[in-house]
Amino acid sequence: MGKRADLLGAHISTAGAIELAPGRAARLGIRAMQVFTSNQLQWNQKQITASNAASFRDRMRAHGVEFVCSHASYLINLASPSPILRRKSQAAMSAELQRCRDLGIPFLVFHPGAHLGSGEDKGLARVVDAMNRLSKGNGEIPALTVEITAGQGTCLGASFDHLAEIVRSVRSGVRICIDTCHLLAAGYELRDEASYGRTFDALERAVGLHRIAVFHFNDSKGDLGCRLDRHEHIGKGRIGLATFHRLMDDDRFRRMPMILETPEGEAKDPMNLRKLRARRRSP
Numbered sequence: 001m002g003k004r005a006d007l008l009g010a011h012i013s014t015a016g017a018i019e020l021a022p023g024r025a026a027r028l029g030i031r032a033m034q035v036f037t038s039n040q041l042q043w044n045q046k047q048i049t050a051s052n053a054a055s056f057r058d059r060m061r062a063h064g065v066e067f068v069c070s071h072a073s074y075l076i077n078l079a080s081p082s083p084i085l086r087r088k089s090q091a092a093m094s095a096e097l098q099r100c101r102d103l104g105i106p107f108l109v110f111h112p113g114a115h116l117g118s119g120e121d122k123g124l125a126r127v128v129d130a131m132n133r134l135s136k137g138n139g140e141i142p143a144l145t146v147e148i149t150a151g152q153g154t155c156l157g158a159s160f161d162h163l164a165e166i167v168r169s170v171r172s173g174v175r176i177c178i179d180t181c182h183l184l185a186a187g188y189e190l191r192d193e194a195s196y197g198r199t200f201d202a203l204e205r206a207v208g209l210h211r212i213a214v215f216h217f218n219d220s221k222g223d224l225g226c227r228l229d230r231h232e233h234i235g236k237g238r239i240g241l242a243t244f245h246r247l248m249d250d251d252r253f254r255r256m257p258m259i260l261e262t263p264e265g266e267a268k269d270p271m272n273l274r275k276l277r278a279r280r281r282s283p
């Protein structure tokens with residue numbers, strides 16, 4: 001075992017029951033996964049029972065899944081100018097955090113939200129305010145983990161400055177999630193060694209690489225700065241396989257979970273995982 005064991009993983013379906021996810025991850029041969037803890041497209045969220053939670057924790061151990069994060073519902077918008085939607089979003093985030101706590105999931109990944117025309121500064125201030133309220137009853141775990149976004153429409157979070165502002169202004173230890181597709185779509189070049197270096201240096205200065213909790217490994221249908229959130233299979237989009245290998249070989253990201261969110265999910269995960277691992281099999 002010359003090479004370190006990787007934490008390549010994937011977003012895993014919880015269809016049927018949340019406790020089925022660890023077994024599905026194991027069947028893909030991975031030790032890292034992301035899940036939704038409820039239907040990501042509905043406000044009415046199913047409760048996690050004590051027996052679901054116990055069974056989930058047992059199976060995590062039994063199947064050797066070392067890392068898990070949760071992705072929050074896409075309906076949540078902490079930046080919304082509507083007080084009603086904001087209150088609803090905050091309640092949904094509270095419930096997300098509670099489910100993470102019940103299930104022993106240490107990171108809740110979420111998008112900061114869209115300002116919907118009310119302006120970036122106001123939008124960011126609302127996000128910070130909501131996160132401060134949320135972290136009050138929460139403590140450090142599960143960690144509120146802000147994902148960089150592609151910056152579609154009025155979505156916040158498509159710049160290191162936005163991430164830095166959130167990290168600076170929220171009182172508890174905020175973590176970040178770097179989605180490679182969103183990074184390119186947001187205008188951060190990383191496809192050659194020099195620009196890769198510059199982009200991660202800029203992230204280090206703005207936020208600190210120690211804040212990264214997880215990478216999302218997605219190739220991108222759109223090109224640099226397109227601001228489109230369109231994931232593509234690894235090596236088939238505008239990023240290309242070499243950049244993913246560069247990330248996997250980067251010592252700063254040793255033992256960092258790298259989670260696929262590529263099209264067709266588990267049906268195509270084996271293909272994407274095979275591509276990522278291909279070069280690493282040679283000594």
Ligand SMILES: [Zn+2]
Nearest residue numbers: 071110111147
């Ligand atoms: Zn996301």
Ligand SMILES: [Zn+2]
Nearest residue numbers: 147179216261
């Ligand atoms: Zn993502």
